[in-house]
Amino acid sequence: MSADDRKRDYREKLMFASALIAAGLVISGLSLNQIRANGRQHLVQATPPLQSTPGAESKPSAPSDPVTTGTRPSGVPPEPARPDAEAQKTGAQPVLPPAPAEKTAPPIQQK
Secondary structure, eight states: OOHHHHHHHHHHHHHHHHHHHHHHHHHHHHHHHHHHHHHTTOOOOOOOOOOOOTTTTTSOSSOOOOOOOSSOOTTSOOOOSSOOHHHHHTTOOOSSOOOOOOOOOOOOOOO
16 A cells, blocks of 8 residues: 555545534534423423222221341251261251362472
């Protein structure tokens, strides 16, 4: 590519980029102008007042919330995820699956 071709290519790309920027500015200006012109004509419409359902006076509005004390139930003792060896011999199953074996590489050879 000669120097003249590079300059011409650069000028074409610069003109294209300038045209895109100018078009964006024109569109933004027109949009802002339309927003400003239509902004004064918008009216706020209030929602109609809420009406109750017929027969709502005789029904309870919501079920009562259950009473919680915030403490742990004392009837269920905590259990470990992995029982000890004696418990496993008696038939206790671990809750979690066994951990995967670690991957080991062969030892590094000394030079």
